[in-house]
Amino acid sequence: MKFRKFIQPLEEGFLSEGDVIRAEGLTKQFGNFTAVDHISFTVHKGEIFGFLGANGAGKTTAMKMLCGISTMTDGQVCIAGYDLKWHVRRIKREIGYMSQKFSLYEDLKVWENIRLFGGIYGLKEDEIERKTELLLDRLDLRKQKNSLVRSLPLGWKQKLAFSVAIIHNPKIVFLDEPTGGVDPATRRGFWEMIYDAAEQGITIFVTTHYMDEAEYCDRVSIMVDGRIEALDTPARLKEMYNSDNMDQVFHTLARRAKRDE
């Protein structure tokens, strides 16, 4: 029975017109431990989707599966029109990824990083050229074109990393705690870039520990103990949990957590 389920292709129309991600019963088990426990959700085209949860709630594991870095134990997932089980490589071409831990090569120059990632995502030579110029102007990095990324302030690095992650105009970009450690103004500058990208039609899938950033999202899901406990717009969530801000919503939900990783 299980085997049949595994080889079954996704039904026609599994992913509806306006959506880019649909997950049904996505599960990850490590031995007896269920890190991600049958979660289901859809992400609409062009929206900013906040993926929240306490440390150890399973959001990193879930994100890894969606990016195709980790294989799922069970469930059906369709990303950008492709079945995650069969077309991981195809999906990888349609997504961008940026995390706080890894983003750019510190020992390469600014333009070398842009060029490298352009190459990795299979952009053509003249396109890379054009994109490089565009990015240097937009990020105001023309003077630093030849500096090593290491020497840039953290805020610029993050902006550059984000620009590079969407250099190939992906359908979706996954951001794993993208704004850690920068000053408040820079953090907001970063979110303005996210808005711009969303306006261009790129779907944003983002995790964060800053609860005010949750308010910037179109819709927010909150994971507790491997399950999605809540998923709605910030306004509706606040209403539902009778809270003034997302911080309170988060606390109400995360306190229900029983497991300790």
Next chain:
Amino acid sequence: MFTVVAEDIAKSYSRKVRALKGVSLSVDKGELFGLIGPDGAGKTTLFRILTTLILPDSGTASVCGYDIVKDYKEIRKRVGYMPGKFSLYQDLSVRENINFFATLFGTNLKDNYETVKDIYSQIEPFERRKAGALSGGMKQKLALSCALIHRPDVLFLDEPTTGVDPVSRKEFWAMLKRLKEQGLSIIVSTPYMDEATLCDRIALIRNGSFMDTDSPSGIISKFDRTLLSVKGSRMPALLKALRADDRVHSCFAFGDTHHIVMNKSVSADVIGSLHSSLLARGFDDVEIKSIAPNIEDCYMYLDTINR
């Protein structure tokens, strides 16, 4: 008598990299002092100087009445320190970690159990687990227990809550509050502005210098501009429109609203006039309120005028 006093501390790593440009602070006994600022602002350098790990280029400082240069040995007996990248010994168990740090200071868990009980009892059920297998929140509790095991007079915590979820962060701060009430002086750094209000006094640090040092309410009371919150349906477009307005000094997104700092010479009915000019630009559902600033507003405001 202050537990920690620093006068005009400066430190450069090279001619270009000036980590600290002359900062001064004093921390009272039983005070919780916060260093608030982003990565690279100089927080870690200041911690390392105060814990006698590096020498300042200029300036003087004392901890528990001892000079950080001459009497570093005395200071090392009296402080607890949790470095930013501190990660315990992953291959040792919880119990082994705490025992090791206890013997490091010539004491043991039994003698000082009372000191750490509040925190350690929470991880005690997992004593035999390897530190590497603990969750983020528990690792922190263990690290804090290890820093406390020798009953230090001062606790230095370098970004203890970075990368930790809001719930664990809140728990951590509750622990700090209880420690403070026991008479411990605590200096803690954090990039999270919302944690600033949990400190007795804070220093807002940016690019190696303090923009201001005061109690959180003191810093807020010094904010002398009009601060408005604006809410509407087309938030990104609204932000751009507000920035273009010459009455607006600065404008940033703030959760589900935008906070705008007005220029000094604005009329009394600025809300009304702003409302009508936004309406003229097609923002018909805008809601404008005058609000009291929080620390993050103050930080960003000081940041814009110091830039």
Next chain:
Amino acid sequence: MKSFRTFISFVKKEFSHILRDTRTLMVLLVMPVVMILLFGFALSTELKSVKVAVYAPSMDVITERIVTQVDASPYFTVSHYIKEKSGFERVMLSNKAQVIIAFEENFYHRVVHDGQGAIQILVDGTDMNIGQMATFYLNSIIASCRQELMMESMLNATETLLPPVMINVNTKMLYNPQMKSSFNFVPGVMGMILMLVCAMMTSVSIVREKQRGTMEVLLVSPVKPVSIILAKAIPYFTLSVVNLVTIIFLSVHLLKVPLSGSLFWVIVVSMLFIMVSLSLGIFVSTIVNTQEEAILISSMVFMLPTLLLSGMLFPIESIPVVLQYVSHFIPAKWYIEAMKVMMIQGLDIRYCMDSVLILCGFLVVIVSASILTFKNRL
């Protein structure tokens, strides 16, 4: 007393680190075994200008001819003429020559008139490969001389029947009479393993604490930095002793190395070398900041030269002169030399006192250098 207890708990912690990293521990323990076995079966070296001493009681035409041809070959240099038979041992022990060609009395007469001359080749078997190859090449040189002699006597022949010219070569291997090729690399493997465990592992484990941020906490504690370092060294010292015992045991029981010298002194000198390597590791850890750097420096600056220049793979005589000078600065070279003298030649420690003293010198220099570079602060 209190600080001693602290120290003991430190040592315990270091042991836990090592014992829990089972994979690395296995590598460290199994490697010497594998190396001993591998080197025992496959090792080849090339020889060049081996020093040859000649004993020719009657310096005649044929003797001279053979000696000249030996000297002319790229493999040998005639370095010394020995006057008396009693001088053989001294020449060998003082390393003036590794091979002695001894002609019998009245060699010319015996060859020409009796058609039968005898040559004895004495080879220093300590450097096994050289010994074996030297014998082979010398035999072929002598054989070709004999061919020439026969041709000439045939051309000069007045009578039709001449007795054939015979030269009997008798080879004798000194110090390693059974020509066990396994013997010689044993000291080399010892030098390398000890260097690896002590220098590389110690420096990596100290630097790991720097990278993890735990070193900061250790420094901001009343513990003396010296005891942090000493506590790191003790487990690796122990591990090295285990390896040393393994190697000696395997050599004696598996490879049948006779170990004719004093086991006591072999162990004492090995301990000395272990301490030199440990201090090298500590020194490295004071100047680098990442584990990668530590590994690179230990392997490039210590391991590689140990492998190449210590006489383990290639005889020191066969490497360029410049590198021979460089090899003087490699502690392992002196250790290996001392071990060769004591384990294989079976001589007393007196005969390698110079190497031992040089090792002591290294120890003093490196320890003082580490103390000078070690900081109480970051």
